[in-house]
Amino acid sequence: MNGRPDVNEETRRKVLEAAAELGYVPNQSGRSLRQGTTNIIGFMMQTGTEITGQGDTFFMSVFDGVQTVFARHHLDLVALLCSSEEDPDDYLRRVVARGFADGLILSATQRHDARFEFLAKRKIPFVTLGRSLTDVGQPWLDLDFEGMAQISIDRLVARGHRRIAVTRPHDDINLGHLFVDQSARALAARGLTLDPDLVFSSKPNEAGGYHVAQQLLAKKDRPTAILLVNETIAIGFYRGLSEAGLKPGRDIAVIGRQSPQSHFLSPSLTGFTLSRRDLGIALAEALLATMPAFSHFYPDADLRKVWPEDLVEGESDAFSLPA
Amino acid sequence: MNGRPDVNEETRRKVLEAAAELGYVPNQSGRSLRQGTTNIIGFMMQTGTEITGQGDTFFMSVFDGVQTVFARHHLDLVALLCSSEEDPDDYLRRVVARGFADGLILSATQRHDARFEFLAKRKIPFVTLGRSLTDVGQPWLDLDFEGMAQISIDRLVARGHRRIAVTRPHDDINLGHLFVDQSARALAARGLTLDPDLVFSSKPNEAGGYHVAQQLLAKKDRPTAILLVNETIAIGFYRGLSEAGLKPGRDIAVIGRQSPQSHFLSPSLTGFTLSRRDLGIALAEALLATMPAFSHFYPDADLRKVWPEDLVEGESDAFSLPA
């Protein structure tokens, strides 16, 4: 039944026929036990929290891309759901100890991420969506937060903005550092500085965006522009502004990230976009390229790649300051 | 190591000590093979699509509730991700054949749902989030779509509305039928009728809501109120209205469903809300109550329950029509 070469076509046919007749399908536990592999790749995520700041549909789309690759190899993708009541490191240990998956995909990478070292020590193949200072040589893909910062700053400075605010997630997730640091560098290259007072930490959800707006409005020397690092915070931020009678693109320039939700904001959001599906495909290929059983299928996969995003021009930054 | 009674405390201690020393943890495949159980409960969902119409965080919160119950029994919850390229029935067959999970949670229940019969035949314990005309005696929980319809209609009619529109998901998901049918009955009880021309089918996402607004605006005899059945469509619907210069709560009464996103709509949405976490807890208990190994823990769990939602009054329906 496993397509071995030393079996007669005729016999194979009869076996398969009988199997179909009896409704036989191999038991996964037996199979796993024998060959030490599960044909499962796990995507670890935490429930009850919104750690990523992507909308929920973000991952669903990424998953779909991942699966188109996995389907070719009879691998199944499952989401490993770490409860908010359990320590993620403990959870990961448990998953690995149980021999649950042949490989893992990690997201929400922290600036220092102990999970990497653990998995490397156990020799579990894994790929991460997001870089980290912790580097054990694993493949990673990451969105181009530095590019987004650079382009945004250049664009805003060219339009006369001098006092520019930046958001960052409230926790130690790595992307926050990349985004803020590059914003500061880009400003410095123009002879400007990033005012630490204008770096707003926020939960990566709508409520976080609303809170950022409130903090921003409380400043006496209000910035003329802001960069929003998370997809979902724009909605709350817009609301916070409008309650104070302010309008993006008129009273303050806003550059953020596009999402299915953001399309229904008014004024339309200037923001970065990407193909989530393609990202999933690349993620899957990077992982398989490091797994001995599959690596020959992907001899020239990008093992590490900064994923570019495209800027979609909207109205939220459509004004220039007088010189 | 499994806490059997016929072993000396002293011996047990030594064994556990040695196990800890060696870093021993039982291999799940071996364990599953022997006892025919995996300690895994699967929650089936489809990737790449937005079949549910809940925001993405909806399920993450439900999961968290489910897990608080499962944790007590050393059960793990994983999300089984069915690719958009694979038939859900086939996928389910594959999952079951592999003996992947001890039990399943199904959502997005269709009006007629073949998955129920399949699982019942295979004697796989499962619970569904959503009713169906297909009934194999399995436990289910469902949101009170009929109650929402009834309360909404009563409220709107009391405020003078006579011409009321209703949305429903574009596919054959069961909740659409419940909602529309009950809306019609509630109107009939007031001597009114539900105009079939005012039943709008929509994708259960923001874009669907936007499309509903466009369809509604195209009607020559425009309704004065509308019920939105999905959480996420309000955002697109609001946008569609505002592009035409219309405002909820002034030009049309809107009653929908609350979500983390909807809190940032203006005017604030009148809508129904529920505790997602509690729903998850109830879901888990209903499932375990039907599994022989756990049923004695939950002797009086609600095996079938219509889950009530609370109406939060906002501004989106805050006007009455002249008599």
Added chain:
DNA sequence: TCGATCACCGTAAACGTTTACGGTACTATG
């Protein structure tokens, strides 16, 4: 005709657990 090669098939061991069961040493009972 005989030995060598080949194509194919059947058998048995092994993966890592759990559990039924038999065995041993000790205690209690009369």
Added chain:
DNA sequence: CATAGTACCGTAAACGTTTACGGTGATCGA
């Protein structure tokens, strides 16, 4: 002291696969 009972431990079988290996019959070459 013999028997029964008890507490605990060790052994081996079983779960359902995969795979290494030995075996059989046929074909081929000399």
